[in-house]
Each structure stands twice: as structure tokens, then as C-alpha cells.
Amino acid sequence: xxxxxxxxxxxxxxxxxxxxxxxxxxxxxxxxxxxxxxxxxxxxxxxxxxxxxxxxxxxxxxxxxxxxxxxxxxxxxxxxxxxxxxxxxxxxxxxxxxxxxxxxxxxxxxxxxxxxxxxxxxxxxxxxxxxxxxxxxxxxxxxxxxxxxxxxxxxxxxxxxxxxxxxxxxxxxxxxxxxxxxxxxxxxxxxxxxxxxxxxxxxxxxxxxxxxxxxxxxxxxxxxxxxxxxxxxxxxxxxxxxxxxxxxxxxxxxxxxxxxxxxxxxxxxxxxxxxxxxxxxxxxxxxxxxxxxxxxxxxxxxxxxxxxxxxxxxxxxxxxxxxxxxxxxxxxxxxxxxxxxxxxxxxxxxxxxxxxxxxxxxx
Numbered sequence: 001x002x003x004x005x006x007x008x009x010x011x012x013x014x015x016x017x018x019x020x021x022x023x024x025x026x027x028x029x030x031x032x033x034x035x036x037x038x039x040x041x042x043x044x045x046x047x048x049x050x051x052x053x054x055x056x057x058x059x060x061x062x063x064x065x066x067x068x069x070x071x072x073x074x075x076x077x078x079x080x081x082x083x084x085x086x087x088x089x090x091x092x093x094x095x096x097x098x099x100x101x102x103x104x105x106x107x108x109x110x111x112x113x114x115x116x117x118x119x120x121x122x123x124x125x126x127x128x129x130x131x132x133x134x135x136x137x138x139x140x141x142x143x144x145x146x147x148x149x150x151x152x153x154x155x156x157x158x159x160x161x162x163x164x165x166x167x168x169x170x171x172x173x174x175x176x177x178x179x180x181x182x183x184x185x186x187x188x189x190x191x192x193x194x195x196x197x198x199x200x201x202x203x204x205x206x207x208x209x210x211x212x213x214x215x216x217x218x219x220x221x222x223x224x225x226x227x228x229x230x231x232x233x234x235x236x237x238x239x240x241x242x243x244x245x246x247x248x249x250x251x252x253x254x255x256x257x258x259x260x261x262x263x264x265x266x267x268x269x270x271x272x273x274x275x276x277x278x279x280x281x282x283x284x285x286x287x288x289x290x291x292x293x294x295x296x297x298x299x300x301x302x303x304x305x306x307x308x309x310x311x312x313x314x315x316x317x318x319x320x321x322x323x324x325x326x327x328x329x330x331x332x333x334x335x336x337x338x339x340x341x342x343x344x345x346x347x348x349x350x351x352x353x354x355x356x357x358x359x360x361x362x363x
Contacts, residue, residue, distance in 0.1 A: 005166075005201035013103075013277060014026060014040050014052075014110075017052075017095070017097055018096060019040075019050075024041050026041075035055045035056075037053065039052070040052045040330045052115050053114075054112045055111055055113075057102075057108070057306070064157075067154035068156040071243050072093070072101070072243070072342075075240055090236070091116075092114040093113060103298030116203045118230070118235075119227060119228060120227055121222075121224075121225065123222070128282035129232075130227070133232070133261070134259060135255055135290065137225050137290065138287065138290065140236065142290070144219070150214055151229055156242070163199045166198055167196070173321075176324070179324075185323065191348075198312060203301075210298060211296070212248075218243060218244060219239055221239075221254070221259075223278035224238050226238060249299055249303060250306070252291075253303075254310050255310060256311070257311040261273070261276070261347060264329050264341060268339055270346050273346035274347060275307075280358060287303075288300075304362060312345070317329075319341035322335070
């Protein structure tokens with residue numbers, strides 16, 4: 001079937017993939033901070049149609065795109081073929097017409113996934129049941145990847161999970177102060193200074209062998225779980241760009257940071273920012289349902305501290321990017337990354353106020 005109806009640079013990229021039929025629709029999908037995403041519809045000769053998700057990958061953020069796609073291929077193949085996910089769908093890549101997992105030309109680097117139909121994602125958690133289901137999905141995702149040696153994956157963003165490294169980046173941004181923004185962030189910088197002792201608690205344990213390196217997801221926001229529109233159960237874990245060697249509790253900590261938040265990530269009214277203890281308890285129970293069988297006793301004990309550390313670390317990243325001139329995360333207004341950092345730090349303060357209850361939830 002000849003396909004000439006849609007003529008745009010994105011459509012030209014989409015047609016490089018081995019998809020049969022005619023491209024009848026292509027729309028931008030405005031999600032995430034990093035990549036440009038599109039959803040296409042292809043119609044076959046018999047009138048049936050299929051949808052696909054396409055991404056023009058950000059080569060500035062991910063400088064090692066071959067390594068990134070090696071990881072994505074390895075993980076998706078392992079989950080789908082070697083180790084079925086037992087109730088969770090595995091993402092499936094669509095190969096190019098010359099049988100590659102992705103392609104790169106002078107207009108960018110592109111990949112394509114089969115669209116997971118009948119699912120929905122959520123930016124905010126409506127209650128404990130969904131929190132439990134999302135945490136169980138991420139825990140099961142980790143559990144299913146236990147047999148995949150972490151050494152088989154590339155560290156696509158060096159020291160991505162390292163809180164001490166993120167603190168070093170923040171300190172470097174302070175020294176450079178290229179946009180002269182340090183004075184306007186004095187309160188936030190003091191907040192970080194008062195918590196420097198928290199920063200190395202995981203790194204120290206990794207270095208002395210008390211905690212293992214495992215394959216982790218690395219971006220466990222609630223909206224990276226697709227839920228079945230009819231049953232409400234988790235169907236698929238998506239956004240595998242940061243699947244690489246790391247520490248298991250990073251996934252739990254980032255899930256708490258995002259899902260138990262009482263406000264949007266860029267809320268400007270900090271009175272609304274904090275951590276919902278009821279959702280935290282559901283996340284603990286769900287994550288242990290999915291991953292509890294392989295966690296070490298010390299890992300279980302560190303779950304509350306991991307949530308606080310990851311939230312502080314993401315806040316440091318937002319703050320460093322603000323000071324550096326907003327070069328990493330997409331922004332839509334002046335001071336956007338500073339607002340994001342302030343929300344993270346308000347969540348850390350909320351966790352500190354509820355520390356005893358957080359420890360009790362794990363026990």
C-alpha cells in the first residue's frame with residue numbers, strides 16, 4: 001500500500017520502521033522531560049489499524065545512545081523471552097526496515113515501541129490501592145530481572161544513582177554560578193548543607209560490599225506504570241532508559257518521592273508540598289510484595305532513609321540545573337527548576353517530621 005498522506009520530518013522517521021500499512025495519523029504525545037514522543041496509527045489493507053509509540057531520543061541528555069539502546073534491547077528481550085513477567089506485559093521494540101532496534105541520522109535518533117492498548121497512566125495517585133499496585137509492579141519488575149547480571153548492562157549516564165556525585169555537581173554549579181542565580185537560592189542551598197551527612201549513606205555501603213549492585217529501573221514515577229483501564233491492575237512498566245546497574249532501593253525511594261507527594265512536582269504553593277503517610281505505607285507493602293523475597297535485611301531497614309535520600313538527590317539535581325541555566329530538564333517558565341527543587345526539599349522536611357511512622361511501616 002502506498003503511503004504518502006502525511007509528510008513531516010517525524011513521519012519520515014516513522015516510516016523507517018518495519019510497520020505494514022498506511023500511516024493515517026501521527027500526533028505529538030507531550031509526556032516527560034527528556035524525549036520528543038509521538039503516537040502513530042497505521043491502517044492495514046483489510047481496514048484494521050494498530051498504534052505505535054515513537055521517540056526522538058535526546059542525545060544531549062543520553063550521550064551514549066548505543067549503550068542506552070543496548071540496555072533497552074537486553075531488558076525487553078529478557079523480560080519477554082527468557083523470563084516472562086507473569087502478568088505484566090513487556091515493552092516490545094519495533095525494528096527498522098534494515099533490522100535494527102533504532103536509527104540515527106542528521107535529524108536525530110529514533111526508536112519505536114508497540115503501543116500498549118487498553119491502558120492508562122496517572123500523574124497523581126488517587127489512593128492506597130493504586131499506590132500498592134504500582135509499587136508491587138516495580139518490585140516484580142526488579143524481581144524478574146534478578147537473573148540478568150548487572151554487568152551485562154551499560155552505565156549509560158555515569159554515576160546516575162550516586163548522591164555524592166549529584167552533590168558534587170551542585171557544588172560545581174554553585175562555584176560557576178553562570179546565571180548569577182546563587183543568591184536567589186540561598187535558602188535551598190542551606191537546606192542541602194544541613195543534610196550533607198545523609199548523602200553518602202548508600203554509596204558507603206555499596207563500596208564496602210554491604211549492599212549489592214542490581215539491575216534497577218531508575219525512574220519509578222507512577223506514570224511509568226500502565227494500568228488496565230478495566231481492571232485497574234498494573235499491565236506494563238515503561239520508560240526503560242535508566243535501566244542499568246544500581247541499588248535496588250533507589251527505585252523504591254523514587255517511587256515514594258513521586259507517588260506519595262501531596263502536590264505536583266512543580267507546585268509553587270509550598271504549603272501543599274509534602275509526603276502522604278497513608279500512600280507511603282501502601283508503597284512499602286506493595287514493594288515488599290513484589291521485591292521482598294530478595295531484599296537483604298539491611299535494605300529493608302534502609303527503606304525510609306532511601307526515600308528521603310532519593311528525594312533530596314532529585315532536589316539537588318533540579319537546583320543544580322537551575323543554577324547552571326536549565327540545561328538538562330525542560331522548563332516552561334522562569335525559575336521552573338527552582339520551584340521543582342523547593343517541592344523536593346519540602347517533601348524531605350515532611351519525611352523527617354514523619355520519620356518514626358515511616359520506620360514503623362517497614363517494621
